[in-house]
Amino acid sequence: LNQQGYVAEAIAAYHQALSINPALAEIHNQLGLALSQQGNLSEAIRSYDHAIQLDPNLTTARRNLEIALLRQGNVGAAKPLLESSTFDQQHTTEQKAFDHSRSKLLAGHAGAVVAQRNVSPYRTLLWLGAGILAALALGGWFLRDRWLPTPSIQLPESAFNTVKSTGDLQRVSTSVVTALATEHLNKGNFTDAQAAIETLLDRGALTQAATVLTPVLRQKSGDPTLNFLMGRLAWQSVNVGNKDYSLDDARRYWETAVKQKPIAEYQNALGFAYYTEGKLDRASRTWMQALKSREQRSNQPAATQASSPAASQTLTAYAGLALVAAKASANQPPSQQANLQNEAIKLRQTVLADDPVSFQPEELAKNWLWSETAIKDWRSTLALK
Numbered sequence: 001l002n003q004q005g006y007v008a009e010a011i012a013a014y015h016q017a018l019s020i021n022p023a024l025a026e027i028h029n030q031l032g033l034a035l036s037q038q039g040n041l042s043e044a045i046r047s048y049d050h051a052i053q054l055d056p057n058l059t060t061a062r063r064n065l066e067i068a069l070l071r072q073g074n075v076g077a078a079k080p081l082l083e084s085s086t087f088d089q090q091h092t093t094e095q096k097a098f099d100h101s102r103s104k105l106l107a108g109h110a111g112a113v114v115a116q117r118n119v120s121p122y123r124t125l126l127w128l129g130a131g132i133l134a135a136l137a138l139g140g141w142f143l144r145d146r147w148l149p150t151p152s153i154q155l156p157e158s159a160f161n162t163v164k165s166t167g168d169l170q171r172v173s174t175s176v177v178t179a180l181a182t183e184h185l186n187k188g189n190f191t192d193a194q195a196a197i198e199t200l201l202d203r204g205a206l207t208q209a210a211t212v213l214t215p216v217l218r219q220k221s222g223d224p225t226l227n228f229l230m231g232r233l234a235w236q237s238v239n240v241g242n243k244d245y246s247l248d249d250a251r252r253y254w255e256t257a258v259k260q261k262p263i264a265e266y267q268n269a270l271g272f273a274y275y276t277e278g279k280l281d282r283a284s285r286t287w288m289q290a291l292k293s294r295e296q297r298s299n300q301p302a303a304t305q306a307s308s309p310a311a312s313q314t315l316t317a318y319a320g321l322a323l324v325a326a327k328a329s330a331n332q333p334p335s336q337q338a339n340l341q342n343e344a345i346k347l348r349q350t351v352l353a354d355d356p357v358s359f360q361p362e363e364l365a366k367n368w369l370w371s372e373t374a375i376k377d378w379r380s381t382l383a384l385k
Helices: 003-019 025-038 041-054 058-072 073-086 095-105 110-124 130-139 141-146 157-162 166-171 176-185 190-202 206-219 225-238 246-258 265-275 278-299 309-331 334-354 372-382
Strands: none
Touching: 003 025, 003 246, 025 041, 025 058, 041 058, 166 190, 166 225, 166 278, 176 206, 190 206, 206 225, 225 246, 225 265, 246 265, 265 278, 265 309, 265 372, 278 309, 309 334, 309 372, 334 372
8 A cells, every 4th residue: 555545544543533532632633643644734733723622731733733834834823832832842853853844844945844854753653554543542552652641541431331241342342342441451440451352352353452452561561361361362363373473472471371370261271372382291281280270269179060161161171181181192002092092081071071062163163262273183082982
């Protein structure tokens, strides 16, 4: 796509964000930059003005408005801004470029200099594409990390009124779920944020999940829940062929999560990572730890009440151990091979006796944790006699 095409996508993304929440001052400012890139100075000026009305302290919008007015030749309108500006006096590279542009314009030089000098700090942002730009609008992470203090994102009240429980997340759009996840994280509501992020991952909205998770994980790199969710994001991304993530990424995030919080859910996920890497001993130990974690939490061994999440974790660990036994039997002498296969059959039967439906290959294909390779191996385990 040419540059004009990217700007058009950026403008569309900003409009979409503002349709959700028209009170985002920085998005109006960024929309003005994109319109300015198109040469639509009148609309850009309106966007900058709207941004300033929403946030009078948004100095970048004042800078951009001044430049736009000067490019229009409207020095009279720009002069009050020049006199009343309270810009940061620390001369960063961006500030120096801005000052130089303004001086050139006031001296009567060509507007092209302005475009090159003033807009360049934001050029990378405008060319990122509609997906990240829309995420920026909803989550504010790109600007927060690079240009702005952490913003307080305000969603329309109707969005919060609509979503009052985890079940309600299924009935709202992905963009609203993304915004809610970001808002909950900003407020420290990790339980609600986790539910929203898991909804994104369940939908396969991996770009949106990454937009929410990446900035907060930088600040809370040791948080077990965030690491587990980031590991899940990497795992699902690898399974759909996304080269931005690797199996090693998923395993490392899950190792961090298990180290900080050794619970069965995290251990089961880590077991699958080890299994996929071919590290059968580590996978086996990790799934055994998952069973131990379940027993310690419930004070009873059991794969009872198969429909409960806890029982599901227990059965998943048993299924994992069955996979290991079946896989390990392949290169063993006949006698040991028979022993391992018998062990795999016993474990398999334990799983199917408690939940004969969820562990059928067709159902496992709906489970994010089970990759195509694991399901193929499970089919082989089911076929053992």
